[in-house]
Amino acid sequence: MVEAVLIDLFSLPANMQNNFQDLLCTTLGTIQECSSITAPPVYVMCSQTEQGERNDEQELLPALKDFQALKKSLEVVRALTTTAALYTIKQRLDEKDLSTIKIILPAFRRDLMKVYIAQLFTAVYRFEFEDLHMASDCNNLLIAEPQPEGQARSTCDVELITSEIQIYLQSLPNLKGELTILRSSLIPDGIFLHGFTTRTGGISYIPTLSSCNLFSSSKRRDPQAVVKENLRRLANAAGFNLETFHRVKVDHGNVVCIMGKTEPDSYDGIVTNLKGVTIAAPGADCIPVLFADPVRKVCGAAHSGWKGTLLGVSMATVNAMVSEYGCNVKDILVVLGPSVGPCCYKLPQESAKEFHRIDPKCVRLFDSENPYIDLRRATRILLETGGILPENIQDDSVTDQNQNITFCTACHPDKFYSHFRDGTNFGTQIGFISLKD
Template sequence: MTSTTSLQVAVIVDLYPPPDIHTNVQHNDQLWATVSKLRLNDLSSYDVVRLYVLTSSPDDANTSLEQAGVSGEDVEVKVLATDDRIRAFYEAKQALDTEEISDIRLVCLDLQRQFWAEVCQLLFSEVHHWTLESVNVPALTSTGDTQDNHHAKHEPVLQSVQRFLTTLPSLLGDPEVNRSEMIPRGVFVHGYSTRRGGVTVIPTMSSMNLVYVSRKRDPRLVIDENRRRLAQVGGFDYTNFHIIRTEHGKRVWVVGEEQPVKFDGLVTNKRDVTIAAAGADCIPLLFADPVAMVIGAAHAGWRGTVEGVAGRVVQTMTKEFGSDPKDVRVAMGPCVLPGCFGVLPDETKCFADIDPSCVVPDAIFGSHVIQDTDGSNDVNDAKDLAKSSASGSSADCNEDGDCEASTTADSNRIVENSQKDTLIDRQHEHSPAQNTNGDGRPLASQGPAQRTAVSPGAQGGLRKDRVAVDLTRTNRLILEREGVLPEHIDTSTALCTRCNPHVYFSYERDGFPFGNQIGFICMPSVQRE
């Protein structure tokens, strides 16, 4: 990867002929003339110009490059040859995202301008600053279409892009759903995702990133595709789906009422509506009342934790739908555990005010090494995942990088494969890694380890100015004070995000940009087995 101090720009050149249109070498000459003009004028201030040539014929592209006098001495050239122009464009996007390039110029025939404008709008995010440079070629001849209507009989661009995304291989293994035994199956559909099984290739967001953020490189359609794949395994309708909009507070939205701009909790009694909470160190909590038939979800960062968002969800379930807190079941999902997260000394007071045991200055930090001992990010090499007691209060991260419960109760995590409904003891078995794009080529990203040098949050060890706190214990105590029974609170799915880089996203470990896993829950209208 080029130094981040270099000013880089990507130029994407479309050599595909428009559908039903005859082109010739003169048209390519005009495209290259536009590229040359860009290089001499608009791009002269850039340190590095990366040229991505989209074509169905690598031989024709190389000939065209040679005739245009383009060489690798003054510009870095990559020819992307495939029969699918959207696939070629997406490969170019993967490459420029790997290089962290945000400035993009796309050069095409004027007849293709509308098509590429739609593709760019769909597959770029707000991080990408793109412009189109189109070449008007009046001499183009068609086989029956005019410039105004030749797209009309072809598949809409949105559908073409969505269909293409479904063909991408799942990265880092198959999608997984980890479930808590506390929440009754059949009555409720619920679970926690991992980072495996999605299509995102950006290192710290690969691969099952499930939250769209405008400051990140994943476009909405990639997030939608990741959600679609998770929904297939999780058994929910991703088109009837609501997720928290984080403000790190205690605001709770009752689905169906006017939606606030930001909120960290959701509650509903509606059937077939999936609600979800995201996390990347913060705790995603799921709530289920099998008596009143009400569900809830909450995102509890440290601020939301001490403000009592978990308790506020229980209060809302009680006030709006008549839940008895004694009937409410709660599961806590993957989060950062004691020793791997801390707050400033003057911020510990709000934890100590809840209970002194919520501050754990002697907690042991987990591994200082993000990579496995052999330097790889192979899922098969990941250390055994932690055990946590369903009734235990917290877990610590030991020096080996695993998270151990304060009790030794066995609580195997349940993982469901997309191909078959199989219960897997994750203490002993791991999904095979998929470290290629499906055609033998290596992934554009190989995991979060490469980002440690540039991500302050990725450095090993708890910062010296921080004091460790226990988020899971704090939320447990708050829930118990709201009347939730201790035996109805499950922390077995609260594995340490920071200590398991091959399984979970973690902001504390990877810095920005980071991916998000989620916890989801719904009540199906037809009870399932």
């Protein structure tokens, strides 16, 4: 079922520009006769004229005189670029939590529009395309013929569209304040660049993703283009090079990638001794763990959820640093980033038993159906058992004198994302580290 309609009048052939009202009236008639729901929201996308925005209400009154129901749910969006218009409409769709959209547009704009959609939307949205019609009879629809110059535009370069999108997103203001990076005094600043992100200072606008979301997936509404812009702003603020940025490919396991060797299909740990290469691990309840050896000048990052914790992903990362780069385990520093705390996190009884075996203190209310789990304590115990010195581990049991790092993500909605708290459409923060040049 179509939940919304987008009429693309942004780049009509010249001979149709003067027939705006007639064309809109005809199209609205088609919607009213053919729509399976009553008065879906209708968005009309138009190019901004040099004279500025006209009075849309007055302009559309004649075209809407027979469509009062549609008039109440119709909005005209004028912008200088397709990106600006389409992104504005996306915001309207997200405000209403709409996902199924019919796009009515000139035939020559279809391939072009698909390129924009691929970059500005995710698989959460479903699109139907219909050619812009010149007749309102549902059984006798006439397709508008494009002008030759319009046909040429249908073969536009994808790189030009990408550039247009990037320029527009870069022009947007930060949301929820300035970008904030948490740093640990345990990791020597003279050798390593590192930090843990918070949720402020990006452009993501959906409440559970706002504002510096750093992960895009087919199940969330934040497109890759927005995540890339958030990451660009982080790189600028932190001082690392995006071209040498590598993030783990999460599988909730214990595989570790060695930078410079064949990259696994998926992995939750990554290590390197290459200067200027920034490595990162995500977290949105799971622990982003950073590793630094100031003696051998090696660093690592790991994503440790409950499954990865039980599989020993943190020690697997330590072992990779030792075996690949000759690190001494007693030189390795480990910092646990923001993650869900034992105050909030629960697991079913069967999974809780595995943490109880590591240490009974890792589980609270063990006899309940869903006991509380302390992922950080379990991680610390496994690291100490593997030879990491207790004083070389920072978690919530060892608070940084300069700044606390290991917050509970679920307890601080103003600072962090949380899958546990926010549900499916959650945002993601990261921990990152690199050897300085």
